[in-house]
Amino acid sequence: VYSSNKFRTVELPEGTQTIDELPDDHELKQYAKQRGILGIYPLLHFDDMVNKRRVVVPFTYNGELVGWTSRHIAPPDKDTPKYLLNTQPGYVFNVYRVANDDLGIVLVTEGIFDAILVDGVSIMGNSISPEQAHLSERLGKRVIVCPDRDEAGKQLIEQAVALDWEVSFPPWASD
Numbered sequence: 001v002y003s004s005n006k007f008r009t010v011e012l013p014e015g016t017q018t019i020d021e022l023p024d025d026h027e028l029k030q031y032a033k034q035r036g037i038l039g040i041y042p043l044l045h046f047d048d049m050v051n052k053r054r055v056v057v058p059f060t061y062n063g064e065l066v067g068w069t070s071r072h073i074a075p076p077d078k079d080t081p082k083y084l085l086n087t088q089p090g091y092v093f094n095v096y097r098v099a100n101d102d103l104g105i106v107l108v109t110e111g112i113f114d115a116i117l118v119d120g121v122s123i124m125g126n127s128i129s130p131e132q133a134h135l136s137e138r139l140g141k142r143v144i145v146c147p148d149r150d151e152a153g154k155q156l157i158e159q160a161v162a163l164d165w166e167v168s169f170p171p172w173a174s175d
Contacts, residue, residue, distance in 0.1 A: 007066040007088045012058075015047035019055065028055055031073040041116045046070065050084070057112050059087060061096050069112055069124070085124070090131025093122040098139065105142045108165070110156060118146065126152040128159045137163075144168050 019038065022029045028045055032038040032055055044056035054070035067087040075082050094115050098106050107120030108128075115122035123132050126148070136143055145160040145167050147153035160167050 007061045007064075007091060009064045010067055010086070012044070012065065012068075013046050013048065016056075017045050017047065019043040019045055027053070027073060031055060035113055037113055037116050044068070054084070057093075057116075059091060059093060061091070063096070067091065071113075087124065090129055090135060091124075092132050092135050093124060095121050095135055095139070098141075103141070105144055106136065106139050108136060108143060108145045108160075110148050110153065114146070114148075120146070123156075126156045128156065128163070133159075133163055142166065146170065 019029050051070050054072050056068050056070045059067040070084045107118045109115045109122050112122045143165040147156040157167050
């Protein structure tokens with residue numbers, strides 16, 4: 001369905017290991033377990049100073065590595081970014097896996113971890129690029145957007161409505 005050369009392949013840095021290889025009490029493994037994503041998606045760790053306290057989520061397309069994001073488990077200050085991103089324009093996280101399932105719907109989320117948890121895709125932000133919209137629509141499935149419950153999510157809702165996609169909200173706790 002998809003061209004294998006839409007996104008260029010990339011290499012993992014030296015010293016990459018899977019989260020599964022870390023000891024059970026390692027803070028990264030504990031964080032992934034606490035977030036509910038341990039064991040349901042392959043998570044990595046780069047053993048360098050920049051990514052020392054980051055869970056790395058690889059991005060694949062047609063079975064090839066095309067990028068990744070790393071999420072800091074506890075940013076020490078407002079100058080430390082929560083996420084570091086190595087991605088390509090128009091990429092939709094998890095689209096290749098969702099393209100090959102038998103479900104007639106695709107859930108579109110802002111965040112990567114949300115997409116992993118709901119078995120959907122992520123646009124990695126609160127705005128859908130034209131390339132991401134095209135890639136999502138090429139799935140030939142009913143598209144349901146699940147935005148974050150914040151001010152920034154309103155832009156995503158407006159875009160979803162303009163694309164004639166559906167919008168759904170999970171039951172939110174009052175806090």
